[in-house]
Amino acid sequence: IRDMNFVATNWLIPYATVAAQQVSDFTEDATSPHLVWFSLDMDRGRVFLQFQETVNVTSFDVTEVVVQNVANATNQSMPALTYQLTGGDTTANLINFIEINMTILDQNNIKRIEGLATSRNDTWITYAPALLRDMNSRPVVAIANDSAVQVRNFTEDSTSPTLVNFDLDLDGVPSLTLTFDETVKSNTLNYSSLALQNSTWNALGNTTSQRYWLIGGAHNELYDDTTIIVTLAKEDRDEITRLSDLAYSNTSTFLTTLSSAVLDMNGNSPVPLLVSAAQPVKLYTPDETRPTLQRYQLDLTSETLWLSFSETVLLSSYAPIEITLLSDPALVVNATQLRKLVGGNFADVDATTVLLNLTKLDLDDIKLQQNLSVSNETTYIALTSATVT
Numbered sequence: 001i002r003d004m005n006f007v008a009t010n011w012l013i014p015y016a017t018v019a020a021q022q023v024s025d026f027t028e029d030a031t032s033p034h035l036v037w038f039s040l041d042m043d044r045g046r047v048f049l050q051f052q053e054t055v056n057v058t059s060f061d062v063t064e065v066v067v068q069n070v071a072n073a074t075n076q077s078m079p080a081l082t083y084q085l086t087g088g089d090t091t092a093n094l095i096n097f098i099e100i101n102m103t104i105l106d107q108n109n110i111k112r113i114e115g116l117a118t119s120r121n122d123t124w125i126t127y128a129p130a131l132l133r134d135m136n137s138r139p140v141v142a143i144a145n146d147s148a149v150q151v152r153n154f155t156e157d158s159t160s161p162t163l164v165n166f167d168l169d170l171d172g173v174p175s176l177t178l179t180f181d182e183t184v185k186s187n188t189l190n191y192s193s194l195a196l197q198n199s200t201w202n203a204l205g206n207t208t209s210q211r212y213w214l215i216g217g218a219h220n221e222l223y224d225d226t227t228i229i230v231t232l233a234k235e236d237r238d239e240i241t242r243l244s245d246l247a248y249s250n251t252s253t254f255l256t257t258l259s260s261a262v263l264d265m266n267g268n269s270p271v272p273l274l275v276s277a278a279q280p281v282k283l284y285t286p287d288e289t290r291p292t293l294q295r296y297q298l299d300l301t302s303e304t305l306w307l308s309f310s311e312t313v314l315l316s317s318y319a320p321i322e323i324t325l326l327s328d329p330a331l332v333v334n335a336t337q338l339r340k341l342v343g344g345n346f347a348d349v350d351a352t353t354v355l356l357n358l359t360k361l362d363l364d365d366i367k368l369q370q371n372l373s374v375s376n377e378t379t380y381i382a383l384t385s386a387t388v389t
Helices: 104-112 232-244 360-368
Strands: 035-041 045-053 066-068 080-083 089-096 097-102 124-126 153-155 163-169 173-183 194-197 212-213 225-231 254-257 283-285 293-301 304-313 323-326 336-339 351-357 380-383
Touching: 080 104, 097 104, 104 173, 104 194, 104 225, 212 232, 232 304, 232 351, 293 380, 336 360
Parallel strands: 035 153, 163 283
Antiparallel strands: 035 045, 045 097, 066 080, 066 124, 089 097, 163 173, 173 225, 194 212, 194 254, 293 304, 304 351, 323 336, 323 380
């Protein structure tokens, strides 16, 4: 630099680094940082914030960020929808630009709240001064919940949900537990789009494999989550247990799904599980509950005994000799009041019901006893635990 005389020799007298001149008057940065804009990407789970000056990213506290569905959360006839972030990784791509990688928990919780962060219209942000500080340790200008900042760029969730794993419990109250990688809308679950099979088939024509499509069930349709617990319909449970090669162990239990199985909170269909890439069961609980007799009918005209059990029973395990007909529920041991069957032929397959064709010897003895099975009041039955499995 030179003075105004433009004389070649009138250059500024240099100051060496070792003899640098101290400032005579210094005014520190007294301006607090403030948010210029923010964007939300619900497909990738990213929040982008830009401030008007350089900020200290190490001071950033993501748990101060609150997403709400309106600009003024205090002036609503109905309570505003809000969600406060619980964590997430942060990076500073530029000196005044912060990116938040939201946790899976936060992403799913936000998606669970219908009407929050589904478009630009219902995406607003607030935070306290503790959110961050600038390089001079001045706190950011807070955004109150009555004057929230609206998102500038919003990207909706367009990714299909994926089944992560499933559990099958065939004991007691049978259930199928489905776990997805994101929140799904519970009332869109379609049971008939779910099938159990005993292997990962290479082709649909594999006749050595067994496959069963569900027909019903029950679950909580009012609670949206990543996990849905389905109570199996009795018809499904009975058919699954009837198919001897299906779901008898963890190595014979796989699940396939159609794209119509369920929808996520933004209406995206799931990634289907193909027959050749069926999902193996994560936790398998076998049926360890003994079947119970629900009702029975004795028909001495057709010479049959019809038995109905609480679940599918194995035909080959039936033992007629373990069945006793009695005239008195008190089980009085009297040859004139009871008949322990000596045999019989079954006319059915593995099912919840079985039809026994009584032997002539048993029929003759029952009819011979005047006080046994002559009416409803004189007809009772007793089964041992060895009758059926």
